[in-house]
Amino acid sequence: TCYGFVDGLERELGYFSLDELESVRGLFGLKVERDLSFKPTRLSKVKVK
Numbered sequence: 738t739c740y741g742f743v744d745g746l747e748r749e750l751g752y753f754s755l756d757e758l759e760s761v762r763g764l765f766g767l768k769v770e771r772d773l774s775f776k777p778t779r780l781s782k783v784k785v786k
Contacts, residue, residue: 742783750780 739758742750761769 742780 738752740752758769
């Protein structure tokens with residue numbers, strides 16, 4: 738079980754499973770990928786964007 742901020746159909750903070758994340762398919766059937774350039778950011782800054 739994971740906890741995080743999701744910006745999908747809705748913007749929400751909550752729990753999700755790795756299995757659920759791995760099963761997500763986006764445009765053209767693309768899978769979710771890890772962002773190698775990710776830098777931790779305060780949630781207050783992310784929600785403003």
